């Protein structure tokens with residue numbers, strides 16, 4: 001479920017495009033969001049993922065939606081820039097059925113702030129990471145696996161490439177799940193591509209693969225994209241999508257304001273046959289030409 005498209009950051013690669021980072025006029029209201037979640041539960045939903053067409057925590061309904069998911073016995077995965085959180089909220093989240101996936105592109109304040117397009121925010125992010133470690137993060141060892149509710153993801157660009165090994169090591173030392181990947185050429189990244197990639201597409205992709213076993217934030221243990229394969233995306237305006245990042249350039253499925261979710265799931269499955277290959281990304285395959293040749 002994509003929450004609001006508003007965001008407090010201006011990342012130069014953002015899927016959404018900087019000019020779209022504001023609340024859409026046709027955004028689902030709270031009642032719609034709750035209805036969709038209840039309907040999805042009836043269709044077998046177990047996990048609500050909030051990948052964010054924008055910053056989920058900037059959605060004024062965020063905490064109310066969270067209460068309802070908890071009441072329904074659902075788990076929620078929130079993708080967040082982590083900057084709007086405060087200590088009290090982190091402590092509250094600890095007792096809620098929630099996992100957090102924070103975006104951190106660098107521990108170097110200058111690079112971090114360049115990559116979020118905002119000055120003076122790194123310190124708050126750094127403090128929130130410390131509070132998360134102290135009050136939220138309780139990794140459990142299960143054989144050779146670490147089960148954790150805290151993840152970090154990075155976008156590998158020419159600016160952040162040197163920062164990736166440090167973030168990776170830090171996550172390893174703290175039992176935090178880590179993924180990173182090179183940019184997908186959509187939204188703002190389609191405009192800033194030359195600056196982000198600088199003819200290093202191959203190198204950035206290799207770094208993405210070197211530092212993470214699963215190259216998706218949403219990856220299953222078999223390396224498939226869990227959201228694409230097992231999920232259905234409801235955008236912030238109610239449009240149903242193949243995946244959270246498959247917006248305007250892909251065929252329309254329908255809108256939860258007009259059709260039942262069950263019917264929309266049926267249409268999605270009919271219109272877009274699923275590819276379960278490991279590493280397959282619906283949007284990357286269609287938008288990044290170098291991925292196309294390799295994956296198709």
Ligand SMILES: C[S@@+](CC[C@H](N)C(=O)[O-])C[C@H]1O[C@@H](n2cnc3c(N)ncnc32)[C@H](O)[C@@H]1O
Nearest residue numbers: 013014015052054055079080081103183184189
């Ligand atoms: C669109 S953001 C929304 C959630 C939250 N605002 C955040 O930044 O984490 C979700 C994730 O998408 C990733 N992302 C955004 N634009 C991207 C792009 N063009 N290519 C690859 N990943 C991208 C970022 O790593 C971010 O963590």
Ligand code: SF4
Nearest residue numbers: 007009011014054081
């Ligand atoms: S990537 Fe996330 S934090 Fe950055 S501008 Fe986009 S929605 Fe905001």
